[in-house]
Amino acid sequence: VWRSGRAGARGGRKKVDEMELRYGFKQEFPPGMKLTKNFRSKLKEWQQLPYVRPYEPFDGRLKRSKDGLKRMEKRAVGMVHEFLSLTVEKMAEVEQVSQFRKWFGIDLNIRDLFLDHPGIFYVSSKGKRHTVFLREAYHKGRLIESNPIYEERMKLLELVAMRRRGMVVTNDRNTVRIRTRAVEAEENGEEEEEESL
DSSP: OEEOOHHHHTTOOEEOOHHHHHHOOOOOOOTTOOOOHHHHHHHHHHHTSOOOOTTSOOOHHHHHSHHHHHHHHHHHHHHHHHHHHHSSSSEEEHHHHHTTHHHHTOOSOHHHHHHHOTTTEEEEEETTEEEEEEGGGEETTEESSOOHHHHHHHHHHHHHHHHHTTOEEEEETTEEEEEOHHHHHHHHHHHHHHHHO
16 A cells, blocks of 8 residues: 655655554644654554454453553544544533443543544643544534534524624614624625715
């Protein structure tokens, strides 16, 4: 299997390991994140590890060995990745995901699991809430494969944000009209254009 990389632009091609393609996760690191050689080599080694099947029973030996812990970690990442990909917004609160640890058979700290894999998961912390996002499902803060529920939620959030940015509320005879300054400016601009014609 061949994949063109930087060398591909210069005429060469880079050989990609079949194990990495078969067992690897899509990695999208945040812009500006510096990846050291040590981190890259560990990531490549981890990407090539085969999965432990979700319903395969664990024996004590798997938990004790270093390789076994890495395989358990990869299984946990796979389980949470699949769980998040089944949600509507491809995100969930960390506390909600940790409620499923017992049912998923994950013996690792969920929050540390997300932080150890920044190319797969993004953890947002606003106030006391910690939310985990599936990084591959988003591009520039928007869901790539949109759905009606997500679109309606985004419209609601835009309305809430508009209110905070200075909407003008006027009362005329027990009616409430809500108008943004931008809409008023556009209407004034349109009237001026019509007068100039």
